[in-house]
Amino acid sequence: MEGAVVTIAVDAKRATASTAKPSPIAPLALLADAGLDVPVLGGRRVPHSNLDVAASAPALARVARAAADLLPWYSSVHRGTGFPSQVVTELVEDARTAIARHVGARDDDVVVFTRNTTDSLNLLALAVPGETVVLDIEHHANLLPWRDRRTVVGESTIEATLAALDAELARRPAALVSVTGASNVTGEVLPIDRFAAVAHAHGARLAIDAAQLLPHRTVDLAASGADYLAASGHKAYAPYGTGILVGPADWLDAAPPYLAGGGAVDRVGLERVSWHTGAERHEAxxxxxxxxxxxAVALDELARLGEPARLEHEHALADRLERGVAALPGVRVVRGFSDAADHVGIVTIELERGSVGLVAAALAAEHGVSVRAGRFCAHPYFDRVATRSNGLRASLGIGSSSADVDRFVAGLAAIVADGPREMYHRTEDGWRPIVDDRPRPAVFTRG
Structure with missing residues (x-):
């Protein structure tokens, strides 16, 4: 089977952007996996360039230390009488308070802990007393849960999209509008305050899928006017399997408990059950x-670093990345809105020819660069704004460096010019090297 399918000619020397000024933060000092070397084909190891942060962000060093410090104290929550149980119960409730503060929750908002953003939005979908309107730009997590959703097709500008949403709500009122805070395809940030104003003008509430927004920008529910927020810890440098749903309690108190079990109940009889209200109702x-x-620790660390420093770091790297790929012929950056004023560090590209899945596999296997290929769980949006069936996404985080960007651009330039150096075949799990000699970590024994 052929290993090289991409035949675009390119001058690799043009691919590396000019040197940027030093970052205001020290990215490698922030991550628990700083200095991680990954194996590549041929028995070599190279520094890992992780440009797949939008999928799952690595743990911050402070987060990993906090988790390690907590493990010896691990015990039951809310029910135990031992001192470790009291300690972890206090930590959970302190984290609830801290997260509420970090996202600008109002005094009467509740913070419900879930598994991830998808879980949070599915919970909210069970509680909405009426129809929900969404945009076609949404991640599947904010498309699939809504039982009675109506979709507004996004226009080529944010202004036109707001007008279309206004017209739809005027034509037929809804209880909720649910939109992404930042697109996981293009990185474009929506003006949450303006979407909240349109929703409220028609008597609807606004929910924000903040999975991509929260790791990159300060989010303030009260200041923006948004009613609900859903987000995931694993997108925000806390990859330990927790999500949040934050917002008014009334709909959640009126909804059936999300899970039936201990902790969600006040009293249980064989014929009747009395359920809690508030966050407990949905945290069985x-x-x-x-x-x-x-x-909570991750959000505190992001706040400690400060948004100005994080933005300066991100904008410099995103500009370096975009200028690098723009130097490559046959490469197109995917955009959705021509008037988007802000972008988080996500760049999705298309290739005129060849398989982006093969390119992504070769970047990982030959260059130690992690990216994502596909339609990024946002099929309707990708189908509308892209010209090819799949794209390749590079996503940046606070642990990304200019060296990561340069290695990606140089590797991409070499692959689109000459094809992969090694031979690959397509499997059910995507493109894989025909001969893969990369050792796996000895965390467990496969058998």
């Missing part, structure tokens, strides 16, 4: 103590 079972604590 033992909570993810490590994940909840890690999420």
């Amino acid at each position: 079972g033992t909570p993810n103590v490590l994940g909840i604590t890690a999420f």
Whole structure:
């Protein structure tokens, strides 16, 4: 089977952008996996360039230390009488308070802990007393849960999209509008305050899928006017399996408990059950103590670094990345809105010819660069704004460096010019090297 399918000619020397000024933060000092070398084909190891942060962000060093410090104290939450149980119960509730503060929750908002953003939006979908309107730009997590959704097709500008949403709500009122805070395809940030104003003008509430927004920007529910927020810890440098749903309690108190089990009940009889209200109503079972604590610590660390420094770091790298790929013929950056004023560090490209899946596999196997190929769980949006069936996404985080960007651009330039150096075949799990000699970490024994 052929290993090289991309035949675009390119001058690799043009691919590396000019040297940027030093970052205001020290990215490698922030991550728990700083200095990680990954194996590549041929028995070599190279520094890992992780440009797939939008999928799952690595743990911050402070987050990993907090999780390690907590492990010896791990115990039952809310029910135990031992001192470790009291400690972890306090940590969970302190984390709830801290997260509420970090996202600008109002005094009467509740913070419900879930597994991830998808879980949070599915919970909210069970509680909405009426129809929900979404945009076609949404991640599947914010498309699939809505039972009675109506979709507004986004226009080529944010202004036109707001007008289309206004017209739809005027034509037929809804209880909720649910939109992404930042697109996981293009990185474009929506003006949340303006979407909230349109929704409220028609008597609807606004929910924000903040999975991509929260790791990159300060989010303030009260200041923006948004009513609900859903987000995941694993997108925000706390990859320990916790999500949040934050917002008014009334709809959630009126909804059936999301899970039926211990912790969600006040009194249980064989004929009748009395359910709690508030966050407890939807948090049956033992909570993810490590994940909840890690999420709060991660948000605190992001706040400590400060948004101005994080923005300067991100904008410099995103500009370096975009200029690098723009130097490559046959490469197109995917955009959705011509008037988007802000972008998080996500760049999705298309190739005129060849398989982006093969390119992504070769970047990983031959260059130690992690990216994502596909339609990024946002099929309707990708189908509308892209010209090819799949794209390749490079996503940046606070641990990304100019060296990561340069290695990606140089590797991409070499692959689109000459094809992969090694031979690959397509499997059910995507493109894989025909001969893969990369050792796996000895975390467990496969058998």
